[in-house]
Amino acid sequence: MKKRDLTIIAMSLLLVASSCEKEKENDLLVPEASVENVEQEKLQITDEVTSVFKNNYYNVNEIDVIDFMLPDGSMEERFQLENDILFSAEQFKSLSEIDIKSAKNYHTTNLVSPRTLTIIGYTGGQNALSTKEQTALQYAVSNYNALNLSIRFTLTFGTSYDDKDMVVYLNPSESGAGGSAGFPSNGNPNKFVQIYGLSNYDVNVIEHVITHEIGHSVGFRHTDWFSRQSCGQNTNEGTAGVGAIPVPGTPSAYDPTSIMLACFSSNEDGEFNNNDITALNYLY
Numbered sequence: 001m002k003k004r005d006l007t008i009i010a011m012s013l014l015l016v017a018s019s020c021e022k023e024k025e026n027d028l029l030v031p032e033a034s035v036e037n038v039e040q041e042k043l044q045i046t047d048e049v050t051s052v053f054k055n056n057y058y059n060v061n062e063i064d065v066i067d068f069m070l071p072d073g074s075m076e077e078r079f080q081l082e083n084d085i086l087f088s089a090e091q092f093k094s095l096s097e098i099d100i101k102s103a104k105n106y107h108t109t110n111l112v113s114p115r116t117l118t119i120i121g122y123t124g125g126q127n128a129l130s131t132k133e134q135t136a137l138q139y140a141v142s143n144y145n146a147l148n149l150s151i152r153f154t155l156t157f158g159t160s161y162d163d164k165d166m167v168v169y170l171n172p173s174e175s176g177a178g179g180s181a182g183f184p185s186n187g188n189p190n191k192f193v194q195i196y197g198l199s200n201y202d203v204n205v206i207e208h209v210i211t212h213e214i215g216h217s218v219g220f221r222h223t224d225w226f227s228r229q230s231c232g233q234n235t236n237e238g239t240a241g242v243g244a245i246p247v248p249g250t251p252s253a254y255d256p257t258s259i260m261l262a263c264f265s266s267n268e269d270g271e272f273n274n275n276d277i278t279a280l281n282y283l284y
Helices: 047-055 089-093 100-104 131-145 203-217 274-283
Strands: 018-020 063-069 075-081 085-087 115-122 151-158 166-170 178-182 192-196
Touching (some): 047 063, 063 192, 085 178, 115 131, 131 203, 192 203
Parallel strands (some): 115 166, 166 192
Antiparallel strands (some): 018 085, 063 075, 075 085, 178 192
16 A cells, blocks of 8 residues: 655644645754744755744654645745645744644644635646546535534635635646645635645545645644654654644544544545544634
């Protein structure tokens, strides 16, 4: 069974940022740093940048600067870490260090304000979702709405995404299989959710990937961010992982069926497990 890194709900909430699913490994520690002087024009991976991510409990063994494709085909530079989490320069600058109380619950104050969110499945040109991917998006949205949370989604399909809260689209240029997304900021969800390389997977696996990425977009981190065990790794971050204490009512140990695991397999069913539901209800 082949696994890939995914961009999902480790029922550990996240910080302001962006994420994407793919195969990789990363580790994490905790030093001091500031977020000043990060170039807008050209992102660079410096010791300062690495330290900021460490302070915010991200796995930093591999950090890249990538070109992130938007629905119109244009590109933006972003930091990528945990193989599926993306940060623009602006999002990086907005990162604030987690306070201990927030870290213990896997989440920060960067949540989405309660309301109905508009989400559009993109249908234009090379970035259009296939019929199967559109069906998977419908399933994912239905799963969230079935929980009667304080946030709900209204789903449409088309190409006019500027006024929408979130747009889900295909990136035909990305290698591998998975997705990418960002984290909420200023009470708003991450806007851009991309998927890629999923045409050979069944609709349930695609549903899983989209659900995972929407999870990041409303504030959830990878459930196994501290070990990446779902990716075949088992890095123990020890006392550096203050943020590894879960949302109340969810396990602190590895949760093998969470939809927010860092990597996914070809036999996913696309559904939340009970711990995912507990975490969603706790936050929303």
